[in-house]
Amino acid sequence: MANSESGQPLAVVPQVYGALWRGLLGPLRTIIQPAAAVIVALACGAGLLAFNGYEARAVIDVMVLGVFQDTRSIAEILLKATPLILIGVGLCVAFRCSIWNIGAEGQFYAGAIAATAVGVSFDGLTAWIYVPLVMLAGALAGAAWAAIAGLLKVYFRASEIVTTIMLNYIAIIMTSYLVTGPLRDAPAAYPQSARLVQEAWMPRILPPTRLHIGILVALALAVVMYVFLFRSTRGYALRVVGISPDAARYAGISVPRNIMLSICLSGSMAGLAGAFEIAGVTRRLFQSISPGYGFEGIAVALLANNNPIGAVFSGLLFAILRSGSELMQITAQVPQVLVLVIQGIVILSVVGFAVLRIPSMRPSE
Amino acid sequence: MAGKQLLLMDGIHKRFGPLIVSAGVTLDVEENEIHALLGENGAGKTVLMSILCGVLSPNEGQIVFKGRPLKLGSPREAIKHRIGMVHQHFMLVPNLTVAENYVLGQGSPFSMIRDMRAVHARILELSDRYGLDVEPDALVSSLSVGEQQRVEILKVLYHGIELLILDEPTAVLTPQETDRLLHLLRQLVADGKTVIFISHKLDEVMRVSDRVSVMRDAKVVRTVKTSETNARELARMMVGRDVLMDLPRAPLEPGRVVLSVEHLSCDSEAGLPALRDVSFEVRANEIVGIAGVSGNGQSELALALTGLLPVASGNVTLDGTQLAGLSSYEINQVPMAHIPEDRHRMGIVLPLPLTENVILQRFDKPPFSSRGLLDLNEITKQTRDLMRRFKVKASGPGDRIRNLSGGNQQKLVVGRELDRRFDFLLINQLTRGIDIGATELVMHKILEQRGAGKAILLISTELEELFTLSDRILVMYEGRLVGEIPPDRSRLEEIGLLMAGKSPLSAA
Structure with a gap:
């Protein structure tokens, strides 16, 4: 009030607010759209529950309270978030290069197979060597599996959307073959591989929960990939190729090399996720080792607007949704079909909002 | 022969955003003539014809066809009025046969099966009449460019078109094929059709047309009888423009x-x-x-x-x-430095900020980067400096280059290139x-x-x-x-x- 005599400081206030508002608007916009996507999806989900005779409020309460119940349930969320973040971060790199890799699921399986093969094969290695070796095997296998689609695109202009989807089937069916044939653990009743050698297991970081070092690696890689994409020269070249191949050629940037780089990086992250799932959680290879992480990773990347740091948060969100839907089934007795429908709505809503935002995803005329 | 007016396009205006591509064009075409539309690339010829055949709709102006005002919403309506265009880039499906291409999108969905015999007969009849050598069963992808063009022309005739528009038809033809095409156009006019012939080639226009309209800077500057002009005069009309400025060029x-x-x-x-x-x-x-x-x-x-x-x-x-x-x-x-032809396609990356456009070719060299990482402070500093020296107007170095006007984009490109060694x-x-x-x-x-x-x-x-x-x-x-x-x-x-x-x- 003392200042009101001069009149000036008060007159400045709207301007300050204006600047603040403008400063906030940019970041706000990137938050508002994903938030709107989630709210729309939850509203649709609640409507569906109510329509089917469930008490929507109660079910959502169970879900929200349940997932954050105790250390164990939070560790389970992080455990589910690990592959989603890894795959999502990798896909951010591919999508920034306009490489529409739909094959993270297959690359995850390829990584899981390689990790199993390495993890059951050696005796007498220390964990200091064995653990990184298993991770490397998974990452290399994922990269190699993705490279097939990359090479087909570079040399034959085959759409990576089609080839990566096809490669998913091959990897999944190959896994079935391996666990019922060459890699089958003879005494087991179910088709599964032998257990990994103990030194190959991922160290756990929060006993007695199952949480392992994978989540730390995933977070570190998200930061590394962010720096790579937005602060490094190679990342810059990759983004230029993704936006305008003609400008890239004009600037002397190799388009095929960046296509290979981006698809192999995303494949290696998915393969690494597969290795973590085997060596950190199941310790054996099964037929359906992935509950669709590879496909959900696409939504993770899109929700994050192909920003690796954002993919950490959207990966967590999808992990929470996953845990919540399990609780809906177990605690609130919502049938699985309905849970899947609600999950589907979440993903559709997220992708729908992403299409509004990313021009390159709009269908061309 | 003062023919009867067939078509009048009156005061046609067309804008794409701030870009004026048709600035009050008036064009009249008489029945039964070959009317050449002559002008440099970008003079607005193709836009005008796209308006005439319903692909684009004008912001202002009207079209009078056969004495009645014409409003077109689609190329299909234009075809109903018997106006058809042969585009510079052919509109044929390569893995269908000629006859299949003709029935595509026409009549009932079953004509592909039911009417094929009649279609064949009609194609052969037209092909014979004009000496086009079009084989109805040939796969379009197996035809040469010249043959595909004849297929396109016959397609327009097949639809009973009376006003035929050809957009730069000779651009893709050999001299022999060109002769054949020009002969065909005369034959069509003798048969009662009217032809609008878009070209920037003086000799063809002199050889084949009855009248010429010259376009320049999105306007028709003049329409003359071909017999009352010569190539020299047409060249002047086509390229002559006001002197913009005279910059001192030291000897x-x-x-x-x-x-x-x-x-x-x-x-x-x-x-x-x-x-x-x-x-x-x-x-x-x-x-x-x-x-x-x-x-x-x-x-x-x-x-x-x-x-x-x-x-x-x-x-x-x-x-x-x-x-x-x-x-x-x-x-x-x-x-070497290179200021490219197509700014939007090559010279700049539209969604990226000015900073990331300035480093386009030199991103992996000092001072813009060291040890594989971009030096963002240095890049911003250099961008500011370039903006000042080349008077690039933008809200800041972080502004997306898409938000800049064409002139400011080009100043940035020129500045970037001149800063290279x-x-x-x-x-x-x-x-x-x-x-x-x-x-x-x-x-x-x-x-x-x-x-x-x-x-x-x-x-x-x-x-x-x-x-x-x-x-x-x-x-x-x-x-x-x-x-x-x-x-x-x-x-x-x-x-x-x-x-x-x-x-x-x-x-x-």
């Missing part, structure tokens, strides 16, 4: 040879011969202009010099270094689509470089730009250099004729 003695091109030949991206045995030199302190109607090999020349198009034969040497056969990455390492500067279209202020600034900057001992090659379709900047002008036609002319405005017509593939002597 300078050209220095050592910097760029030397010997017997350069190459094919276009489509695999057609684009450059044929091109030889020239560019010296220090010299601006060499290349004139020509666009599509005569200039783009390919620029791409071949920068390693973006493979060189079929010949030599390109820059300060004694052989460039032919090098990749665009390798050519980025030699002392170079002896030879290649420019393809310096002032296309930019305002007068920006034009003046970039022209000044280019002349400064000439004074600083650089060798400059300026490819342009704007003769005014060439006259203002060049020390000598080479004219390109169908992939060859067909003449050299000093930048003397009194020799404008001569250049116009060379650009249209006529030797100035034979036209006189």
